[in-house]
Amino acid sequence: MDIDTEALRQLATAHRAQPGGLLPALHAIQDRWGHVPPQGVPVIAEVFNLSRAEVHGVVTYYHHFRSAPPGRHVVQLCRAEACQAMGAEDLVAHAERQAGCALHATSADGRLTLEPVYCLGLCASSPAIAIDGEPHARITPQRYDALIGALVDAAVPAPALAEAP
Ligand code: FES
Known part of the structure; x- marks a missing residue:
């Protein structure tokens, strides 16, 4: 870039x-x-x-800063205490399997970047995540898959047609 x-x-x-x-x-x-x-x-x-x-x-x-451009969507998974007590680590493992990459990395197709976060202020409704900055509470693997599946990727512009000679 x-x-x-x-x-x-x-x-x-x-x-x-x-x-x-x-x-x-x-x-x-x-x-x-x-x-x-x-x-x-x-x-x-x-x-x-x-x-x-x-x-x-x-x-x-600082975990917040990235040294490389993110994927098209950034998924932040809370790993702080309250979320850990409600299964955050299992959710992280699920997210990593689903994206095919670890935390701090981007999926091979460039769609998802997974990042850890340490409290999103939703401790009473943990485990919590944020997708593109939007917080989501009480996340199960099933809800996670539904949220990720519903993400809309920006349309890739069609290649310009070559002009006729
Ligand atoms: S510990 Fe996860 S939202 Fe607070």
């Missing part, structure tokens, strides 16, 4: 004067490109007067 590094620099610079501005800058960058592009790390480091290793360390420390 080509990244407009000048736009990325402007986004990072907008947060430079803010105390603790690195995290809001990383959030803004991920909101814009779906991930924090590795080629943007030197730019962010320069803006915040940090080393590349420091920026990389922050990006990899």
